[in-house]
Amino acid sequence: MSYCLSFPITVAAFLCISLTLRAQEPVRVTLHLEEPGAAVSPGLYGLMTEEINFSYEGGLYGELIRNRSFKDSAKVAAFWSLMPGTSGKATMSLDKQNPVSPALPVSLRLDVENAGARFLLTIFFYAVHEVVYFLIARGLVGSHMAWSWPHELISGLANAVLGVFVFMLLDRAKQRT
Helix, strand or coil: CCHHHHHHHHHHHHHHHHHHCCCCCCCCCCCCCCCCCCCCCCCCCCCCCCCCCCCCCCCCCHHHCCCCCCCCCCCCCCCCCCCCCCCCCEEEEEECCCCCECCECCEEEEEECCHHHHHHHHHHHHHHHHHHHHHHHHHHCCCCCCCCHHHHHHHHHHHHHHHHHHHHHHHHHHHHC
16 A cells, blocks of 8 residues: 555554443442441541652653743743754744643744754654554554564655655755745
């Protein structure tokens, strides 16, 4: 299946699935409050939990990321920095032109001019797209697709090489303006 058709097919699959889902019948819950329940020790009262290693959220705790909404400074991305590299160039700035939502009017713009990083990012995003497409087609739609590692690897590499050239053309167009 060609890469160009996979996105529209994914969208169509989501639409088909959402149109066929039906609500469940209402559930009736009956509480018998007049009957005694299990005995509870009078020494137990309240609730005490201890959050160990920020594990409630199941991963990286958002409060550990300083200035995560980029509102600490109106001019620079305060407390954010780029790691120095050996090749290429990257810039970071606040973007107020494309707000995520009215609640988050500022986002971080990251421009990378390293061909190697662009190559790896393109392969990564292509692989993620193909895996999601495969899982939806197999798991949700029930299609009997076969996964071919050589095909996916060659397609990912071809997309990445093409992506690097497209980025170069876009960089030249950006420099002219």
